[in-house]
Amino acid sequence: MPELRILRTYVDVPDSHTIGSYISRGGYTALPKALGMKPDEIIETIKKAGLRGRGGAGFPTGVKWGFIQRDSKKPIYLCCNADESEPGSFKDREILERDPHQMLEGIIIGCYTINSHKSYIYIRGEMPYGAGIIEGAIREAYEKGYLGKNILSSGFDLDVVLFRGAGAYICGEETGLLESIEGKNGEPRPKPPFPAQIGLFGCPTIINNVETLACVPHIINRGPEWFSSIGIPKNTGTKIYGLCGNVNKPGLYELPLGIRLRDLIDEYGEGIPGGRSVKAVSPGGSSAAVLSADELNITMDFDSLAAAGSMLGTAGVTVMDDSTCMVRVAQNLAHFYRDESCGQCVQCREGTWWLEKMLTNIEEGKGRMEHIDTLLDACYQMRGTTICALADGCAMPIESIVKKFRHEFEEHVRLGRCPFERKTLGEWM
Amino acid sequence: MPFTDSLRERIDLIVSGSETRQSALIPVLREIQNEFGYLSNESMEETARILGIPPSSVQNVATFYTMFFRKPVGEHVIWLCRTLSCALRGAEHVEHYMCERLGVKTGGTTTDGKITLMEAECLASCGTAPVMLVDDKLEENLTKEKVDRLIEGLRKG
Numbered sequence: 238m239p240e241l242r243i244l245r246t247y248v249d250v251p252d253s254h255t256i257g258s259y260i261s262r263g264g265y266t267a268l269p270k271a272l273g274m275k276p277d278e279i280i281e282t283i284k285k286a287g288l289r290g291r292g293g294a295g296f297p298t299g300v301k302w303g304f305i306q307r308d309s310k311k312p313i314y315l316c317c318n319a320d321e322s323e324p325g326s327f328k329d330r331e332i333l334e335r336d337p338h339q340m341l342e343g344i345i346i347g348c349y350t351i352n353s354h355k356s357y358i359y360i361r362g363e364m365p366y367g368a369g370i371i372e373g374a375i376r377e378a379y380e381k382g383y384l385g386k387n388i389l390s391s392g393f394d395l396d397v398v399l400f401r402g403a404g405a406y407i408c409g410e411e412t413g414l415l416e417s418i419e420g421k422n423g424e425p426r427p428k429p430p431f432p433a434q435i436g437l438f439g440c441p442t443i444i445n446n447v448e449t450l451a452c453v454p455h456i457i458n459r460g461p462e463w464f465s466s467i468g469i470p471k472n473t474g475t476k477i478y479g480l481c482g483n484v485n486k487p488g489l490y491e492l493p494l495g496i497r498l499r500d501l502i503d504e505y506g507e508g509i510p511g512g513r514s515v516k517a518v519s520p521g522g523s524s525a526a527v528l529s530a531d532e533l534n535i536t537m538d539f540d541s542l543a544a545a546g547s548m549l550g551t552a553g554v555t556v557m558d559d560s561t562c563m564v565r566v567a568q569n570l571a572h573f574y575r576d577e578s579c580g581q582c583v584q585c586r587e588g589t590w591w592l593e594k595m596l597t598n599i600e601e602g603k604g605r606m607e608h609i610d611t612l613l614d615a616c617y618q619m620r621g622t623t624i625c626a627l628a629d630g631c632a633m634p635i636e637s638i639v640k641k642f643r644h645e646f647e648e649h650v651r652l653g654r655c656p657f658e659r660k661t662l663g664e665w666m
Numbered sequence: 667m668p669f670t671d672s673l674r675e676r677i678d679l680i681v682s683g684s685e686t687r688q689s690a691l692i693p694v695l696r697e698i699q700n701e702f703g704y705l706s707n708e709s710m711e712e713t714a715r716i717l718g719i720p721p722s723s724v725q726n727v728a729t730f731y732t733m734f735f736r737k738p739v740g741e742h743v744i745w746l747c748r749t750l751s752c753a754l755r756g757a758e759h760v761e762h763y764m765c766e767r768l769g770v771k772t773g774g775t776t777t778d779g780k781i782t783l784m785e786a787e788c789l790a791s792c793g794t795a796p797v798m799l800v801d802d803k804l805e806e807n808l809t810k811e812k813v814d815r816l817i818e819g820l821r822k823g
Contacts, residue, residue, distance in 0.1 A: 324749045324788040362696075362733045363745065363789055365802035398683075403692055404733035406787060420684075420691035422730040438685055481751040481792035488793045523750055523788075553792065555751050569750050573787055579730075665756025665763075665796070666809070 238504070241467065243475050244451050245491040248335040254370050256377035259338035265383055267454035271346040272391040276307060279350045283453070286461035287473035291328075292318055292409075292446030293522065293550045295539035298453075301443060304433035307352040311440040315353045316418070317344055319360040319367070319447050320402055320409040323522035324573060325553030328477040328489055329447035333360065333367040336451075337374045341397070343450030345383060346457060348395050351443055355396050359414050362402040371399050406577035410625045411444040412436075413579065424579045425625035448477060469495035472538035476552050480506045483513070483558035483663075495541070499533040502556055513558040517642070521550025523570055524630030526637035547637070562657040563642040564649055567635045568596040569662060574631035585628035588619040592635055599646060602654040609646045612639050669712060673701050677716060687717045691727055695734060704735035740775040740782035742820045745799040748785045751792035760796050760808055761785070767817055781820055 247253045247262060259265065271279055284299030305313060317340065321329040332340055344356050358375075360368050375397050378384040386394050405423045407413040413423035415437045436442020452474060456464045465473040472494040481487045484506035492501070498520060502508065509515060515530045520537065526547035528535065535545055542549045557566060571593035580586045592615055598604045616636035619628040639646060648656045669677075677694050684690035694717065698709050705728050714721040728734045746764065748757050761772060768776050768783055775782040791797045794806035800816060 321790045322788060325751055325792050326788075327790045327792045330790050361790070362731070363786065363799055365799075366804060401693070401696065403696060403731035405731050417692065418689060419686065420688040420727065422727060438689075479793060481795060482754045487795070519750070555754070555792070557754060561754070566750065569748075569753050573749055576787055661756070661758040662750075662753040663756045663758070665759035 240491050240505075241475050241493055242491045243455055244332060244336070244339065244448065244477060245489065248331055253336050254334065254338075254374065256338055256374065256381060259336070260381075263458070264338050264454075265342055265381070267457035268342055268345055268383060269389055269391075271349060271457050272389060272393060276350045276352070279346065279457070282461050283456060284461075286456045286464035287468075287471065288449065288452055288456060288464065289472070289539060290446055291448035291452070291476070291551070293323070293524075293548070295549060298445065298449055301433070301445075302347065302350050304431070305351040305353075305441050305443060309352075309441050312355060312438075313351055313353040314437045314440060314442040315344060315348045315351060315356045316411075316414060316437065316442060316444045317356065317358040317447060317450055318409060318411065318414060318444050319358055319364075319371075320414060321364075321447070321551075322361055322406040322409045323524065323551050323553060324570075325479060325481060325519055325522045325555040326551035327479050327481070327553065328551065330364065330367060331477075331489055332447050332451050333364065334370050337371055338378070339451040339454055340447050341374055341378055342383070343445075343453035344397060345378075345388070345395055346453050347443070347445060347450060349391075349393050351441075353443070354394050355398070357398050357400050357418055357437070359400045359402060359408065359418060361408070362404045368399060368401050375399060405579075406573075407579045407625070407627060410627065413625070414444060415442065422579065424581050425627075427624050468493045469536070469538060472540060476537070476549075478505075478537065479551070479553040480556070481554070482519075482556040483509055483561070484556050485510050495536045495538040497533075498528070498535050498537055498554070501537060501554060502533065506556070509556065509558050511558075513560060515556060516559045516561055517557045517563065517566070517638070519555040519557075519634060520552075521548045522553045523555070523573065523634060524548075524626070525550045526633045527566075527641065528637075529641045547633075560657070560659065561662065562600070562655055562659075563638050563645045564596060564600045564655065565657075565662050567638045568593065568600050570634055571596050571631060574627060578627060578631075582623040582628065584619045584622045585631075588615055588628055589631050591615055592631065596635075599649050600655055602649065602652065604646075604650045606647065606650050609639060609643065609650070612636075612646075667702050667706060667709065669698075669709070670701075673697070681717070688719055688723070690717060691719070691724065692731070695724075695728060699734060704738050706736075741780050742801055742823070743782045743784060745784050745786035745789065746772075747787070747789045747791075747795070747797050749788040751788070752795040752797060755795040757796045760798075760813065763810065764813060764817075767813070778821075781817070
């Protein structure tokens with residue numbers, strides 16, 4: 238079955254990032270339609286389409302937009318979260334670099350809907366190429382009158398600003414992102430209050446993911462019924478799945494929500510290299526609980542994965558073959574979260590550090606049997622106890638790895654060394 | 667290192683376009699690092715003066731974000747991804763090979779001052795792993811030959 242491309246239709250076309258290309262294929266035709274609608278009608282349309290946030294949480298976008306009090310005396314902001322940093326996720330990068338105007342059109346429609354006249358696109362510091370493309374796209378949109386004063390003679394004004402990060406995973410957390418734009422460390426804020434009440438510079442703010450916003454013009458143009466007919470109930474539309482790790486054909490695949498994980502790996506990823514088989518899969522970015530080989534019939538949607546104790550997250554799928562040492566996988570992940578913890582909460586600051594330390598000891602053959610339960614206890618104490626979800630994002634995959642591959646941990650302890658022949662996580666082809 | 671008039675003008679432009687003086691801080695630090703290659707204590711103090719905020723606020727931010735350097739680095743900076751999807755496709759071998767070729771440990775700079783090798787967390791290009799960011803350019807699907815070619819180019823450049 239070929240991909241069902243909506244957002245990716247033109248990514249392989251030369252100059253697909255330019256406004257000329259976008260307009261030639263019907264781009265910026267949703268905007269005048271939206272500007273002719275009442276904000277409540279747009280919110281109803283997005284709700285009816287069933288669009289859920291593509292940044293990880295899967296929260297209904299229309300409902301989120303509805304949280305904004307549009308007659309607020311303070312300015313209202315919309316921030317586009319282009320801080321794609323979740324290990325295993327690389328879908329937003331393509332939209333940003335190859336077809337950014339669909340996202341920008343989504344931003345303008347979103348801002349009109351929530352009565353915002355200023356929007357920030359927060360792009361991570363490690364995406365200099367994408368930043369240049371977005372800068373160009375914003376300039377083009379001003380030149381064509383899609384941004385600035387009195388957009389398309391509607392009386393609606395909007396400025397869009399690109400903000401470049403400087404290297405911090407935590408700025409992808411929505412309130413960490415706001416702190417960063419304010420010129421501070423990206424330390425997440427306790428919630429409530431939610432950003433829709435008190436967000437950027439103390440004003441009502443909506444934060445939406447790149448892919449979410451890119452869906453918006455398509456929904457306005459083709460109607461909510463069209464969008465909700467794709468996928469499965471309550472999980473509608475397409476999703477850009479990222480496939481990486483030990484697969485023959487890694488890459489991005491846009492398919493309806495609810496596709497079977499096994500089909501994604503076998504049909505689109507063309508299976509596992511070297512005649513090997515799957516040992517484990519991280520289905521939704523590294524913060525998702527890992528699935529084992531006997532769970533591959535699961536469907537890739539928000540609700541099915543949540544029911545299985547994992548999450549769709551960003552739908553960045555990392556495949557690990559049967560030669561992979563799962564202790565080493567857990568150690569690699571713990572290192573990431575330890576490095577990226579902002580340090581505000583003790584459970585996270587200490588927890589990620591201890592997890593990495595204990596996992597390194599076990600990997601190096603210095604662990605004891607009781608340490609395996611200590612790992613689980615640390616994960617338990619990190620879950621749901623901190624300001625943001627980073628600690629959960631570390632605890633969930635590690636807890637699942639320890640529970641589902643406990644025999645590997647025990648073997649490391651029993652032998653006093655790593656039982657795997659290879660001393661690295663992967664081979665270099 | 668004194669701030670040139672041109673740098674001051676660019677900083678003024680950032681400040682005048684920012685909603686608060688504090689919110690100009692990250693773009694201003696980026697601009698200063700572009701100019702000098704890193705953030706010296708003197709330039710952080712000058713930043714604090716320009717923005718009218720305590721120097722400690724500048725230090726606080728400069729030490730939080732990994733892309734800000736507080737010591738001089740090489741002419742070229744390589745950020746090599748170490749995170750899971752790259753590791754599954756050999757990033758540890760790439761790192762070892764590059765350290766050997768450059769004669770540095772990760773985090774170090776070659777003796778000729780040309781190249782600094784840094785370890786990065788996920789660069790959001792997992793489908794083309796292993797990857798690294800070389801200055802402003804992402805290099806994907808790294809092979810030994812590609813790494814050799816890139817290092818050669820940087821040494822000459």
